[in-house]
Amino acid sequence: MQPAMDRGAQSGRTAELTDGRGNEGDALDTDSSMAVIDVRQVWSAFYRNRFIVLGVMAFALMAGLAVSLLTTPVFESTATVQIEQQTPTILQDSEVDPISPVADTERFLQTQGTILRSRSLAHRVAQSLNLYRDDEFVIAMGGKPLQLTGRQLAAARQDQVIGLLLNNLEIAMPRQSRVATITFSSPSSALAARVANSYGDNYIRSNLERRVDSSAYARRFLQTQIGDTRERLEDSEQNLLAYAREAGLIDAGGVSTSPGGQTPALTLSASNLQDINSAYARTRAARIEAEERWRAAQSAPLMSLSEVISSPAILPLMQLRANHVATLGELRARYQADHPTVVQLASQIANIDREIKAQATKIRSNIQNAFIVLRNQERALDKNVEDLRTLTLNEQGRRVRYNILKREVDTNRTLYDALLQRFKELAATAGASTSNVSIVDAAEPPARPSKPNIPLNLALALLTGLSISVLATFLRERFDDVIRNPDEVAAKLGIRLLGVVPVIPKRSSPAEELRSQLSPMSEAYLSLRTSLAFSTPKGAPQVLLVTSSRPAEGKSTSAVALAQSFGRLDKKVLLIDCDLRRPSLHKQLNLSSNIGLVDLLTGRRTLEEVTQTTEMLGVDFIACGSLPPNPTDLLSSEVLHNFIAQARTAYGVVIIDGPPVIGLADAPILAQQADAVSFVIETGLAHRGQAKAAIRRLSAVKANIVGAILTKFDARRSGYGYAYGYGYDYGSRKDDTV
Known part of the structure; x- marks a missing residue:
């Protein structure tokens, strides 16, 4: 029997994603299995729906x-136009349109886009194409004939045509390009091209007209400004001349920088003061230098003066003396001191020394004279400066008003010259207006509709x-309450999943599937047995109650299969049919139900008398027996407790097939006698509300719910074929029976 257990343990690893402790995925890594489960749940939901x-x-x-x-097919025709940003100016450094400066290209292009979408341009297009009188255009564009007359008809038709043009017009102004696209949509390809081209042509014409109007307005504006400025200039010049005569101010033609940065012309007194002050400064500097030279000449030896040493008159004498001294030295070497030649040469040297001293004295006298002359000149210039300063200060009071009037004249003259120059430029270019908009590609009728x-x-x-x-x-x-796949057991009920039992083929039966040890159902219950072996710290529970929330969910079949599975482990197993209202185990086992548990509990029979031997190795069976009138009272008696205690002693595993939980008190009573409860859930029919209610009832009596068994699960229909279908079919053979 040991190989059977090994196969059961192996099927628990290959056929399920759960282990005996109810934890998900020993065979897979936790993180990766969660990712697979998420994808599988999504796929399962789509597969079911x-x-x-x-x-x-x-x-x-x-x-x-x-x-x-x-x-209705719609044709789109596109014309492209290039828009250059050119801003005409009235003055040299001012702009006509301050809204679109050269640096703000985006705002300029947005402005041009608004102009292209304007009603005025649409009106020009309608007039150029005669669309106001074209009923075919209105009908083709989806408009309705107007039931009006007279002026009301004309105004309504104009609004209608302009609305149709604007509603089917699309303007694209790329930020990184100066080429705009004009696209018009129409059921007629030819009409779409005509309207798009008309928009481009009329946009250029309107742009030229605005530029011409702007130039004409600028000329009229400049003419007015030139006349006003001329009058102000004449008045300011007359005021300046009259004040100069009254104040006795004479313009010398020079300039001087004032604190305000202006350069008004100098008066004659101010000009003279400026010249004499400059001469005084130069004379004073020269006097200081001459005084220093004279003082140096007074204190230094006469022959050490630089002027004496470098004098052209003294240098030849010094050279001549040096030659005579050299000759005298040679003569004294040959003759006596009183020799005539020696005496004569010594006399000549003495004369030269006297001449040199006279010249040096004269040079020092010249230095003194130069100092005295410069000192006298400085004093004279200083007196003139003081006189002119007094005169200039008297003029400055009168000069303030003169400077104000002079600045007004200069300002008016500058403005007048600028206006006159700009007027000449506008007059020269008035007849040569150019447009900053040009057609790049004309629209052509499209061959295929765009819509x-x-x-x-x-x-x-x-x-x-x-x-x-x-x-x-x-x-x-989201609102489906039915449990459809294994992942929803823990998510919706909050209990562990012990195992998943696949749905049996249509041509088979549970008995036939359980006979084959390698059938998908047998493999599933072997896996379930392995899970139960790890469901409690002591191993598989000795007394196990198998119940469900409602009838026909597969609890009886599960009880039989678990009994058979534990019997293969050489354990002595007792299978009890405790569904005292609708017993069914004896039919599945082909055994009699004449005597059974009811007879035992009422004392009419002993345990040995009600126990039947099944075809399954090591499994005994106790049927329900005759149906009692009071099942709940019978199960609540002390006799049931004693019977379970006796069964614990005689058998290694006791499996109880209990009645459904909902609506009956039998299952909670039996749960108190069992070591563990296995809750059976039918796939696709068990509702979360019913199952939760049943679990709450069992929990109220402190039942040990070790987990759930999901029965009748079709892995392929639910989209879980890979996760749950592999282990069921692997290795199964029809002729492998026990």
Whole structure:
């Protein structure tokens, strides 16, 4: 029997994503398994609702195709124009339009885009194409005939045509380019091209007209300003001349910088003061230098003066003396001191010394004379400066008003010259207006309509259908109370999942599936046995109650399969049918139910008398027996407790097939006698509310719920084929029976 246990443990690893402790995924890493579970849940939800998803998407696709085929074709024709930013100026450094400076290109282009979308330009286009009288244009563009007459008709038609033009016009102004696109949409390709080209032509014309109007306005403005400025200039010059005569101010033609940065002309007194003051400064500097030379000449030896040493009159004498001295030295070497030649030469040297001293004395006298002359000149200039300073200070009071009047004359003259120059420029360029807008590509009638775009409409319809189907699937799954897959057991009920039992084929039965040890159902219950072996610290529970929230969820089949599975471990197993209202185990085991648990509890039979031997190795069975009139009272008696205690002593494993929990008190009573409770849930039919209510009832009596068994699970239909279907089919053979 040991190999059977090994196969059960192996199936628990390959057929399930749960271990015996109810924790998810020993076979997979925790983080990666969570990621797989999330994807699997999404896929499962879509797979269960695949008919809704496919139906909604198919309907949306057909609707998109129908709309595309029934929509009137629309042609788009595009003309491109280049817009250069040129701002005409009135004055040299001023702009006509301060709203669009050269540096603000984006604002300029936005302004041009607004002009292109303006009603005035649309009105010019309508007039140039005679659209106000073209009923075919109005009908083709989707407009309705107007039931008006007279002026009301004309005004209404104008608003209607302009509205149709603007509603079908699209202007694109790229930020990184100066080329704008003018696109017009129309059911007629020729009309679309005509309107787009007309927009480009009329935009250029309106731009030229605005520039011409701006130039004419500038000339009129300048003419007015020139006349006013001329009058102000004449008045200011007359005022300046009259005040100069009255104050006796004579303009010397010079300039001097005032504190305000202006350069008014100098008066004669101020000019003389400036000249004499400059001469005084130069004379004073020369006098100081001459005085220093004279003082140096007074204190220094006469022959050490630099002027004496460098004098042209003294240098030849010094050279001549040096020659005579040299000759005298040679003569004294040959003759006596009283020799005539020696005496004569010595006399000549003495004469030269006297001449040198006379010249040096004269040079020092010249230095003194130069100092005295400069000192006298300085004193004379100082007196003149003081006189002119007094005169200039008297003039400065009268000069203040003169300078103000002079600045007014200069300002008026500068403004007059600038206005006159700008007027000449505008007059020269008045007849040569150029546009800063040019056509790059003219619009041409398109060969194919741009709308409807059938591939795009189908893609959008498909996307819309997918979105609606996803929303419908989400809402259905969100409000769906039914437990459909293993992951929802813990999420919706808060209990561990012990195992998953697959649905049996249509041509088979539970008995046939359980006969084959390698069938998917047998493998699932072997895995469930392994999970129960790790469900408590002491191993598999000795007394196990198998129950469910409602009938026909597979609890009886699970009880039989678990008994068979534990019997293969060489354990003595007792299977008890405790469903005293609708017993069914004896039918599955093909045994009699004439005597059973009811007879034992009422004392009519002993344990040995009610115990039957089954075809399963090591498994005994106690049927329900005759149906009692008071099942709850019978199960609440002390006799049941004593019977369970006796069964614990005689058997290694006792499995109780209990009645459903909802609506009956039997299952909670039996749960108090069992070591553990295994809760059976049928896939696709068990509701969360019912299951939670049943679990609460069992928890109220402190039942040890070790986990849940999910039965009748179709992995392929639920989209969980990879996770739960591999272990069930692996290694199964129809002829492998026990």
